[in-house]
Amino acid sequence: MNLDFSPEDIAFRDEVRAFIAENYPAQLRDKGSDREDLSKDDFLSWHKVLAKKGWVAPSWPKEWGGCGWTSTQKYLFGEEMARADAIPILPFGVAMVAPVIYTFGTQEQKDRYLPKIYNGEEWWCQGYSEPGAGSDLASLKTKAERITGDDGKEYYIVNGQKTWTTLAQHADWGFFLVRTNPEAKIQEGISFLLIDMKTPGITVRPIITIDGGHEVNEVWLENVKVPVENRVFEENKGWTCAKFLLAHERSGIAGVARSKRGVERVREMASVEFGDDGDNLLKDADFKRKVAELEIDLTALEYTELRVLASESAGKGPGPESSLLKIKGTEIQQRLTELALEAAGHYASPYFRGFPGDGDNAHPIGPDSAHRTAPNYFNTRKTSIYGGSNEIQRNIIAKMVLGL
Amino acid sequence: MDFNFSEEQSMLRDTVASFLQDKYDFDKRQKLIKSESGWSPAIWEAFANELGILGAPFSEELGGLGGGAIENMIVMEEFGKALVVEPYLGTVVIGGGFLKHSGYAGAAELIGGIIEGKVTIAFGYAEPQARYNWADVKTTAKKEGDAFVLNGHKAVVIGAPWASHLIVTARTSGGQRDEDGISVFIVEKGAKGIVTRDYPTVDGQRASEVYLENVTVPASALIGEEGKGLPLVNKVLDEAAAAACAEAVGAMRKMHEQTLDYARQRKQFGTAIANFQVLQHRMVDMFMNVEQSVSMTYMATLKLDESDAERAKAVSAAKVQIGKACKFVGQNAIQIHGGMGMTEELAVGHYFKRATMIEGLYGSVDHHLRRYETLSFGKAA
Numbered sequence: 001m002n003l004d005f006s007p008e009d010i011a012f013r014d015e016v017r018a019f020i021a022e023n024y025p026a027q028l029r030d031k032g033s034d035r036e037d038l039s040k041d042d043f044l045s046w047h048k049v050l051a052k053k054g055w056v057a058p059s060w061p062k063e064w065g066g067c068g069w070t071s072t073q074k075y076l077f078g079e080e081m082a083r084a085d086a087i088p089i090l091p092f093g094v095a096m097v098a099p100v101i102y103t104f105g106t107q108e109q110k111d112r113y114l115p116k117i118y119n120g121e122e123w124w125c126q127g128y129s130e131p132g133a134g135s136d137l138a139s140l141k142t143k144a145e146r147i148t149g150d151d152g153k154e155y156y157i158v159n160g161q162k163t164w165t166t167l168a169q170h171a172d173w174g175f176f177l178v179r180t181n182p183e184a185k186i187q188e189g190i191s192f193l194l195i196d197m198k199t200p201g202i203t204v205r206p207i208i209t210i211d212g213g214h215e216v217n218e219v220w221l222e223n224v225k226v227p228v229e230n231r232v233f234e235e236n237k238g239w240t241c242a243k244f245l246l247a248h249e250r251s252g253i254a255g256v257a258r259s260k261r262g263v264e265r266v267r268e269m270a271s272v273e274f275g276d277d278g279d280n281l282l283k284d285a286d287f288k289r290k291v292a293e294l295e296i297d298l299t300a301l302e303y304t305e306l307r308v309l310a311s312e313s314a315g316k317g318p319g320p321e322s323s324l325l326k327i328k329g330t331e332i333q334q335r336l337t338e339l340a341l342e343a344a345g346h347y348a349s350p351y352f353r354g355f356p357g358d359g360d361n362a363h364p365i366g367p368d369s370a371h372r373t374a375p376n377y378f379n380t381r382k383t384s385i386y387g388g389s390n391e392i393q394r395n396i397i398a399k400m401v402l403g404l
Numbered sequence: 405m406d407f408n409f410s411e412e413q414s415m416l417r418d419t420v421a422s423f424l425q426d427k428y429d430f431d432k433r434q435k436l437i438k439s440e441s442g443w444s445p446a447i448w449e450a451f452a453n454e455l456g457i458l459g460a461p462f463s464e465e466l467g468g469l470g471g472g473a474i475e476n477m478i479v480m481e482e483f484g485k486a487l488v489v490e491p492y493l494g495t496v497v498i499g500g501g502f503l504k505h506s507g508y509a510g511a512a513e514l515i516g517g518i519i520e521g522k523v524t525i526a527f528g529y530a531e532p533q534a535r536y537n538w539a540d541v542k543t544t545a546k547k548e549g550d551a552f553v554l555n556g557h558k559a560v561v562i563g564a565p566w567a568s569h570l571i572v573t574a575r576t577s578g579g580q581r582d583e584d585g586i587s588v589f590i591v592e593k594g595a596k597g598i599v600t601r602d603y604p605t606v607d608g609q610r611a612s613e614v615y616l617e618n619v620t621v622p623a624s625a626l627i628g629e630e631g632k633g634l635p636l637v638n639k640v641l642d643e644a645a646a647a648a649c650a651e652a653v654g655a656m657r658k659m660h661e662q663t664l665d666y667a668r669q670r671k672q673f674g675t676a677i678a679n680f681q682v683l684q685h686r687m688v689d690m691f692m693n694v695e696q697s698v699s700m701t702y703m704a705t706l707k708l709d710e711s712d713a714e715r716a717k718a719v720s721a722a723k724v725q726i727g728k729a730c731k732f733v734g735q736n737a738i739q740i741h742g743g744m745g746m747t748e749e750l751a752v753g754h755y756f757k758r759a760t761m762i763e764g765l766y767g768s769v770d771h772h773l774r775r776y777e778t779l780s781f782g783k784a785a
Binding site: 129134135136139163209210212274276277284338347348349351352366378381382385386394 | 530532533534535536537540559560562580581601603604605606607611613670671672673680682683731735738739742743745746747748749753754756757760761764768770771773774
């Protein structure tokens with residue numbers, strides 16, 4: 001056994017580090033830790049730099065722009081991105097729909113969609129969740145009926161409602177799970193459709209979350225006409241694509257590298273905030289203890305992830321242990337925002353979004369580091385809910401790992 | 405031993421509850437907090453004239469209802485259930501507390517004003533560098549003849565945008581964190597030299613950064629004894645903390661109730677999620693947290709008139725219990741509501757936000773644990 005990275009891996013890490021240092025857009029510095037305030041242009045400007053370098057989609061097959069990196073290299077790349085507070089590449093196009101398209105799609109679909117996802121020309125959103133479905137994803141109700149149009153071509157007419165659709169307000173395209181056979185068992189009548197978000201009948205309505213942000217939306221589909229060639233894989237076999245995609249979604253959900261950076265930020269913050277005795281908070285025994293405990297839990301998670309990574313490198317796919325990474329990773333993310341909130345003291349309270357006369361850009365009250373602590377704390381409650389709630393993940397471990 | 409409320413106290417609770425149900429439902433409250441001023445002077449006037457509750461803890465000679473801390477507790481718990489933003493805590497509990505306990509010459513007149521709804525008070529005690537140490541005061545009050553001249557910066561003064569008067573701490577002598585040398589002053593908010601920057605808070609209230617720039621006040625603005633203000637501040641903020649615990653109890657009761665309702669009607673995998681044992685146990689733990697918080701709130705409220713040390717210990721114990729419970733009940737209320745709990749449209753998220761702010765109000769869990777430890781084991785060497 002050996003904890004060291006190989007000299008090649010270290011050289012690779014240095015190359016990535018240098019590239020980010022030299023090429024990360026100056027106007028985005030300091031923005032990477034506050035994702036909710038990012039504009040479409042913010043996301044895309046960094047995406048485009050990485051696309052030009054050939055690093056935007058390391059996992060893709062080489063013919064479409066993948067890097068052929070080892071799991072360790074992908075891990076190191078993620079570490080360096082987080083270390084620099086770089087804006088993460090949005091997953092909906094690159095990490096979610098693209099793997100479905102290159103794995104299950106036709107040649108025409110690959111040619112049509114993959115290059116535009118790669119270049120950031122088309123922004124994607126995910127139409128999975130529905131009101132009342134939640135973690136019980138297969139209970140979806142949005143239906144698609146097949147018709148022959150006046151032009152003699154075949155279409156699906158889609159009706160239903162999706163929810164929690166992240167950043168749909170910017171999306172050009174969406175991938176949707178729809179029910180094409182209501183008679184079949186719930187997982188067997190589902191199809192996977194690519195839908196142009198400009199199609200008549202689609203309405204995107206904002207959902208404002210308790211932090212005051214607009215990150216998610218409701219998407220209403222009323223008689224939306226979708227050409228049959230926009231279906232990926234066979235009719236009624238969409239659940240295969242969905243399961244494949246969910247496995248992709250769960251890898252990387254631990255967010256270890258981002259949390260390591262988060263711990264650093266809490267330490268930086270505590271080193272400027274005052275404790276009760278007038279000294280800085282990092283000298284406060286109680287606060288220090290909590291940061292130390294968090295760091296230790298994060299180290300445990302990091303080495304667990306590295307073990308999973310090593311077994312993946314040895315050819316084993318991500319199994320139910322990804323549920324462990326999701327549970328522990330999101331709990332740590334939540335504790336980090338709790339600590340930041342505590343560190344801010346009285347100055348956690350001032351708030352500027354969504355009130356009359358106060359634009360989003362109003363100068364913050366109190367220290368800059370305190371400014372977003374409460375909204376971040378509230379927003380981060382979502383992490384134990386989305387992507388299959390942590391209760392569901394524990395059920396998965398109970399069933400799949402422990403055989404209960 | 406008797407934990408029952410008197411007939412008058414039960415009536416007070418019923419009156420406040422039914423008024424709020426009628427006039428302060430969630431939608432009305434949401435409109436109110438997003439309005440330009442962020443509060444309702446009309447509601448405040450109704451509290452004064454229709455309900456008479458602004459006089460709840462004041463003696464009958466002063467025009468009040470003759471109650472005390474228990475009446476504050478009752479009102480604040482109901483306010484917690486309705487997420488009332490109007491400044492009862494700042495005006496009646498804190499402002500009224502200073503006036504009652506200090507032997508202040510102008511007390512009767514100002515208390516009369518509070519009861520009639522004409523005087524509203526905000527208390528500036530924290531400073532940017534002070535965290536939860538009320539003795540850490542950089543604001544100065546220099547004596548000039550019969551007057552004092554105040555200079556300094558008071559941080560996050562809750563309710564200041566709505567206040568007719570400010571009460572502030574200022575140093576008349578001593579070094580920055582000395583316990584001696586702190587004095588308490590009451591100033592009209594419109595006084596020359598008071599500059600405020602007003603803003604909303606995450607839990608729907610309004611606050612200000614208050615800058616005192618050569619504010620000249622007469623000697624009669626001094627509340628209590630010059631330089632001996634800290635024990636008074638501690639007493640009043642302990643009363644405020646106990647009242648905030650009651651408010652948190654109200655908010656937690658609602659979060660628990662709403663979570664039970666939601667879990668009963670929300671179906672997943674073909675059954676109500678209330679049938680899942682893991683969620684049942686979580687809701688049981690929420691219940692136990694709420695009940696323990698009720699007990700601690702009663703205990704602390706009933707000990708507010710004990711010796712300084714007894715009172716402080718009781719309040720810190722309650723504040724630790726309530727702070728932890730706010731976190732547990734709040735986080736699980738959101739978790740069990742799932743995505744819906746994350747939305748602005750449901751009330752549960754707003755209770756969670758208020759409860760989260762109460763966690764840190766008048767001292768965090770860590771702060772009160774330390775104070776409790778010191779009171780019970782002595783100061784660390």
